[in-house]
Amino acid sequence: MNPILNVRQLTMDFGGIRALARLDLTVNHGEIAALIGPNGAGKTTFFNCVTGLYVPTSGDVFIHATPEKSVRINGMKPHRVTRAGLSRTFQNIRLFKEMTALENVMIGRHCRTHAGIFGAFFRNRATRDEEQRIIHDSYRLLEIVGLEDQVNFRALNLPYGDQRKLEIARALAAEPRLLLLDEPAAGMNSQETRDLTSLILKIRDEFNIAILLIEHDMKLVMTLSERIFVMDYGRKIAEGTPEDIRTNPDVIRAYLGEDSHA
Amino acid sequence: MIDTLLKSLRTALWFMFLTFPILAVRIDSLKNAVTVRWPAVIILGAVIFLISVLWHTAGLVKRSWFFRFDGFKQFIQRLPDQDALSPFMIRTTLGAAAVFMISLPFFASSYQTNVMINALLYVMLGLGLNIVVGLAGLLDLGYVAFYAVGAYLYALLNLHLGIGFWIALPMGAALAAFFGILLGIPVLRLKGDYLAIVTLGFGEIIRLILENWDRVFKGPSGISHISRPSLFGIGIMESSVHHAIIYMYYIVVVLVLSTFFFVSRLKHSRIGRALLALKEDEIACQAMGIDKMKTKLTAFALGATWAGMAGVIFAAKTTFINPASFTFMESAIILSIVVIGGMGSIPGVVLGAFFLVLLPEYFRELGDYRMLVFGGAMILVMVFKPRGLLENTKPTVTYVSQQTGPDTP
Numbered sequence: 001m002n003p004i005l006n007v008r009q010l011t012m013d014f015g016g017i018r019a020l021a022r023l024d025l026t027v028n029h030g031e032i033a034a035l036i037g038p039n040g041a042g043k044t045t046f047f048n049c050v051t052g053l054y055v056p057t058s059g060d061v062f063i064h065a066t067p068e069k070s071v072r073i074n075g076m077k078p079h080r081v082t083r084a085g086l087s088r089t090f091q092n093i094r095l096f097k098e099m100t101a102l103e104n105v106m107i108g109r110h111c112r113t114h115a116g117i118f119g120a121f122f123r124n125r126a127t128r129d130e131e132q133r134i135i136h137d138s139y140r141l142l143e144i145v146g147l148e149d150q151v152n153f154r155a156l157n158l159p160y161g162d163q164r165k166l167e168i169a170r171a172l173a174a175e176p177r178l179l180l181l182d183e184p185a186a187g188m189n190s191q192e193t194r195d196l197t198s199l200i201l202k203i204r205d206e207f208n209i210a211i212l213l214i215e216h217d218m219k220l221v222m223t224l225s226e227r228i229f230v231m232d233y234g235r236k237i238a239e240g241t242p243e244d245i246r247t248n249p250d251v252i253r254a255y256l257g258e259d260s261h262a
Numbered sequence: 263m264i265d266t267l268l269k270s271l272r273t274a275l276w277f278m279f280l281t282f283p284i285l286a287v288r289i290d291s292l293k294n295a296v297t298v299r300w301p302a303v304i305i306l307g308a309v310i311f312l313i314s315v316l317w318h319t320a321g322l323v324k325r326s327w328f329f330r331f332d333g334f335k336q337f338i339q340r341l342p343d344q345d346a347l348s349p350f351m352i353r354t355t356l357g358a359a360a361v362f363m364i365s366l367p368f369f370a371s372s373y374q375t376n377v378m379i380n381a382l383l384y385v386m387l388g389l390g391l392n393i394v395v396g397l398a399g400l401l402d403l404g405y406v407a408f409y410a411v412g413a414y415l416y417a418l419l420n421l422h423l424g425i426g427f428w429i430a431l432p433m434g435a436a437l438a439a440f441f442g443i444l445l446g447i448p449v450l451r452l453k454g455d456y457l458a459i460v461t462l463g464f465g466e467i468i469r470l471i472l473e474n475w476d477r478v479f480k481g482p483s484g485i486s487h488i489s490r491p492s493l494f495g496i497g498i499m500e501s502s503v504h505h506a507i508i509y510m511y512y513i514v515v516v517l518v519l520s521t522f523f524f525v526s527r528l529k530h531s532r533i534g535r536a537l538l539a540l541k542e543d544e545i546a547c548q549a550m551g552i553d554k555m556k557t558k559l560t561a562f563a564l565g566a567t568w569a570g571m572a573g574v575i576f577a578a579k580t581t582f583i584n585p586a587s588f589t590f591m592e593s594a595i596i597l598s599i600v601v602i603g604g605m606g607s608i609p610g611v612v613l614g615a616f617f618l619v620l621l622p623e624y625f626r627e628l629g630d631y632r633m634l635v636f637g638g639a640m641i642l643v644m645v646f647k648p649r650g651l652l653e654n655t656k657p658t659v660t661y662v663s664q665q666t667g668p669d670t671p
């Protein structure tokens with residue numbers, strides 16, 4: 001097993017609230033893992049700490065770009081974390097609403113391309129070629145998530161489900177080794193959720209990357225995940241295969257104790 | 263309706279009351295007497311009353327029979343959208359504009375040419391500020407500071423070292439860009455209102471330094487006898503002021519065209535997209551691998567560059583500068599150009615500059631009322647086209663299948 005993300009004793013305090021308490025978590029190369037837990041368990045906070053939006057109070061986060069090389073990324077600026085190989089989607093969709101689907105994905109290519117001010121002003125050969133490649137690659141990604149017909153639509157005009165897919169395409173444009181999805185199925189109907197399930201599998205196979213997803217839809221989680229982490233009150237209360245989790249008494253208690261829909 | 267009128271009357275009375283001490287009471291220290299300027303108070307009250315009525319009835323007016331009339335609606339709302347203009351219309355308009363601009367000095371008086379130089383200078387300033395406000399979404403109220411940096415750089419270099427316009431022009435651009443970064447660093451974390459206030463302060467600080475550091479900047483009396491631009495090293499300007507103005511005019515036309523060219527290229531580039539993304543969502547932007555700090559500094563530096571150049575031109579054009587030319591009012595006008603023209607829309611900014619500079623100029627006949635007409639026109643634009651005269655609707659890239667080249671206008 002080659003770990004790609006390695007989190008050790010991660011703790012995050014907001015004033016008096018401990019949103020994350022000594023969390024250990026490892027995601028392996030090429031695997032699909034899920035992070036679940038009741039509302040307010042600290043799942044999104046975990047993503048924010050790992051991607052550099054929050055600076056964790058203590059603990060370590062490592063990315064293993066290659067088995068030999070690892071980078072400690074806690075406290076790093078978000079854009080450098082993305083460059084190091086992590087990219088994400090947001091629970092409350094954060095697309096560039098006024099921009100088209102294509103432009104949104106093109107922004108995702110930013111950290112893998114180079115043209116600067118000089119290139120912008122003088123449009124030399126290298127810049128023109130790069131711009132062509134950005135457009136081409138971005139269109140490819142839109143095809144993969146099935147949005148090629150909406151390529152020139154503005155993000156705000158897309159239906160909700162498509163917006164979620166567009167966010168995934170944009171995140172993929174940054175060439176992550178690990179893709180973090182925060183509730184990708186939220187607000188989708190059951191048909192859309194099924195499509196999403198196969199899309200996530202397709203992405204994993206086509207790009208050969210690891211995926212860590214936060215999700216409340218248990219069917220999706222149980223179908224997709226090879227491993228599941230369960231959080232409650234900022235702590236990890238269980239970890240294992242879908243079968244382990246389904247029967248784990250702590251997990252059942254956490255869910256039934258909090259809200260009874262699970 | 264009665265309700266609205268009463269409400270507006272109350273607002274106006276409050277305004278008159280609150281501004282009474284500053285506006286109306288004048289202390290004549292020579293005669294040791296206090297005079298009250300009643301006309302000023304009444305005019306203010308009337309203006310506030312009008313604005314208030316307009317404000318409250320804007321929705322009603324918009325829905326009234328007059329504005330529902332189709333022709334008018336099309337004129338005001340449809341036509342000015344960039345999408346609605348056919349390529350033929352655009353080409354014809356551009357052609358006519360080009361012919362007009364090139365031939366202007368041959369049929370217009372020196373005064374008219376000068377007015378046009380002024381308008382073009384504001385086009386340049388507007389396009390520069392558009393990078394900061396329109397593209398990157400950073401509200402900068404101290405933009406005039408960079409304009410002053412360029413102007414004073416040329417004035418001082420010319421005064422002490424006899425350095426000419428053409429050498430000072432790139433230096434002004436570079437120094438202003440440097441100041442742009444200087445302002446950028448402390449405000450990197452600020453957004454919206456806070457950013458606006460700090461940049462406003464920055465603009466005022468620069469102006470106060472110019473005003474009070476007499477030994478270097480000559481204080482309120484300013485610097486005069488600044489050289490006009492030379493042509494191939496020959497000072498043709500001494501021969502005739504009229505020729506000097508014509509020469510200046512063409513210099514400004516060329517510089518504005520190049521500004522237009524570079525700024526549109528910037529908008530349709532990787533960097534330009536990063537600026538636009540920054541305006542929309544800072545967090546998503548960073549999560550997509552864009553360096554927020556670097557991108558913001560780029561925006562400030564680029565925006566300042568054109569203000570610096572415009573400053574050098576301004577100094578060379580007027581041959582005399584003092585701090586009074588660089589007050590907050592200037593920043594406000596330049597910002598209005600960007601907002602009225604249409605944030606982020608490059609043709610919009612050009613139109614906005616002409617609208618804001620030429621309109622008050624040609625309304626001079628109306629005397630004191632011209633500012634009132636002008637203010638009314640601005641309010642009308644904002645009521646009917648809240649996103650500016652030429653709204654920025656075109657995406658930077660449009661995908662066409664079997665594409666061979668990016669379809670960037």
Ligand SMILES: Nc1ncnc2c1ncn2[C@@H]1O[C@H](COP(=O)(O)OP(=O)(O)OP(=O)(O)O)[C@@H](O)[C@H]1O
Pocket residue numbers: 014017019037038039040041042043044045046091
């Ligand atoms: N920026 C913040 N400042 C203060 N408290 C915060 C902040 N972000 C999160 N919290 C707190 O941390 C806790 C965990 O929140 P988080 O958003 O991570 O939960 P979650 O597991 O993602 O829940 P959900 O399933 O509802 O999305 C909550 O109690 C929340 O109020």
Ligand SMILES: [Mg+2]
Pocket residue numbers: 043044045091
């Ligand atoms: Mg959450």
